[in-house]
Amino acid sequence: MKFVDEVEIKVEAGDGGNGASSFRREKYVPKGGPDGGDGGDGGDVFLVADEGLNTLIDYRFERFHKAQRGENGMGRNCTGSRGEDCLLSVPVGTRARDIDTGEVIGDLLKHGQKLLVAKGGYHGLGNTRFKSSVNRAPRQKTNGTPGEVRNLQLELLLLADVGMLGLPNAGKSTFIRSVSAAKPKVADYPFTTLVPNLGVVRAGNSFVVADIPGLIEGAADGAGLGIRFLRHLERCRVLLHLVDIMPVDGSDPVENAKVIVSELEQYSEKLAEKPRWLVFNKIDLLPEDEANERCKEIAEQLGWEGPIYQISASQGLNTKDLCNDLSDALEEMPREVVEEQEEKVEFQWDSYHNDVIDDFDDDDDFDEDDYDVEVIYKP
Numbered sequence: 018m019k020f021v022d023e024v025e026i027k028v029e030a031g032d033g034g035n036g037a038s039s040f041r042r043e044k045y046v047p048k049g050g051p052d053g054g055d056g057g058d059g060g061d062v063f064l065v066a067d068e069g070l071n072t073l074i075d076y077r078f079e080r081f082h083k084a085q086r087g088e089n090g091m092g093r094n095c096t097g098s099r100g101e102d103c104l105l106s107v108p109v110g111t112r113a114r115d116i117d118t119g120e121v122i123g124d125l126l127k128h129g130q131k132l133l134v135a136k137g138g139y140h141g142l143g144n145t146r147f148k149s150s151v152n153r154a155p156r157q158k159t160n161g162t163p164g165e166v167r168n169l170q171l172e173l174l175l176l177a178d179v180g181m182l183g184l185p186n187a188g189k190s191t192f193i194r195s196v197s198a199a200k201p202k203v204a205d206y207p208f209t210t211l212v213p214n215l216g217v218v219r220a221g222n223s224f225v226v227a228d229i230p231g232l233i234e235g236a237a238d239g240a241g242l243g244i245r246f247l248r249h250l251e252r253c254r255v256l257l258h259l260v261d262i263m264p265v266d267g268s269d270p271v272e273n274a275k276v277i278v279s280e281l282e283q284y285s286e287k288l289a290e291k292p293r294w295l296v297f298n299k300i301d302l303l304p305e306d307e308a309n310e311r312c313k314e315i316a317e318q319l320g321w322e323g324p325i326y327q328i329s330a331s332q333g334l335n336t337k338d339l340c341n342d343l344s345d346a347l348e349e350m351p352r353e354v355v356e357e358q359e360e361k362v363e364f365q366w367d368s369y370h371n372d373v374i375d376d377f378d379d380d381d382d383f384d385e386d387d388y389d390v391e392v393i394y395k396p
């Protein structure tokens with residue numbers, strides 16, 4: 018199973034500038050010769066890999082990109098200047114394909130790598146070039162050639178930047194619904210989410226959030242849906258630990274939070290040491306002062322010293338601020354570069370996919386419509 022971000026864009030390189038047809042006009046020089054300069058070449062369109070980018074979402078909003086045209090040549094043998102190139106930043110890992118021919122133009126695998134996707138037109142020649150012993154006053158010149166136009170498909174294998182952690186019903190899916198176009202199912206019973214969902218969040222620098230099924234006490238030993246979903250969070254750079262401040266079952270949020278941390282630690286030390294932010298959810302259920310007080314108390318009892326957020330996922334309270342802070346924080350956090358792990362992660366999605374199919378073969382909940390419209394789900 019692969020989660021792929023796909024966009025289609027149109028790129029247009031600049032046309033070449035035309036050559037000029039012109040003659041020297043000077044006092045006392047009755048028949049000045051030709052002096053029309055050449056045009057400039059059109060600008061090229063390049064894709065440039067940028068490790069600071071996580072998704073292709075911005076290209077959904079701007080689909081047409083054009084490089085500058087070359088300037089026309091001018092009299093006095095002045096050559097037109099070259100058109101400026103158009104540089105399109107894309108995340109590392111992006112693959113570019115020509116939609117019309119199906120050809121893969123290339124993969125951008127390293128930060129700073131540049132890939133030419135549309136070549137600018139060539140410059141036209143000025144009439145100076147056509148001067149010969151036979152024709153001393155040529156009028157002909159040529160026009161620049163058109164820049165290349167291409168319809169491109171950009172494709173990126175999405176890796177989650179932010180992972181959601183929490184008990185069932187904490188509001189993880191509600192959160193991802195409210196901050197992205199992903200539409201996982203939300204319901205007031207545990208284990209609503211059976212398969213991980215990814216959502217692309219557009220806040221500052223866009224990023225990817227993974228919503229996974231809830232964990233319960235004993236998950237490490239197989240209780241509930243187990244902890245195998247945690248493997249999807251291994252490449253995340255931040256974990257959001259969502260804590261319901263008013264659980265309907267009357268359970269204690271402090272104990273609930275401890276359960277998650279303990280399951281996390283049992284799964285892997287590495288995951289437990291990742292930056293984790295404590296996010297109190299459902300603050301809309303209490304008057305503001307009481308909600309503040311309650312969150313403070315829970316954090317104190319947990320001895321929590323890391324970042325704290327108080328949100329209402331369903332009402333969209335403070336979720337924007339949280340996303341902006343995540344976007345800023347991610348910019349400062351380098352992605353783990355473990356090249357040979359690429360394969361392994363793909364395999365992990367695959368193996369999970371098989372597990373899910375085995376487990377929930379005839380399950381109505383397994384609905385394609387539950388997937389994010391933006392994230393294309395490919396077998």
Ligand SMILES: Nc1nc2c(ncn2[C@@H]2O[C@H](COP(=O)(O)OP(=O)(O)OP(=O)(O)O)[C@@H](O)[C@H]2O)c(=O)[nH]1
Binds near residue numbers: 302
């Ligand atoms: N009042 C209130 N209810 C919320 C809020 N966020 C989620 N809920 C409700 O809590 C219930 C569970 O929400 P989900 O988003 O399905 O929870 P989940 O963490 O994804 O649960 P699982 O998929 O079962 O692990 C639903 O009835 C939501 O409507 C909130 O901010 N305020």
Ligand SMILES: [Mg+2]
Binds near residue numbers: 189190229230
């Ligand atoms: Mg859910």
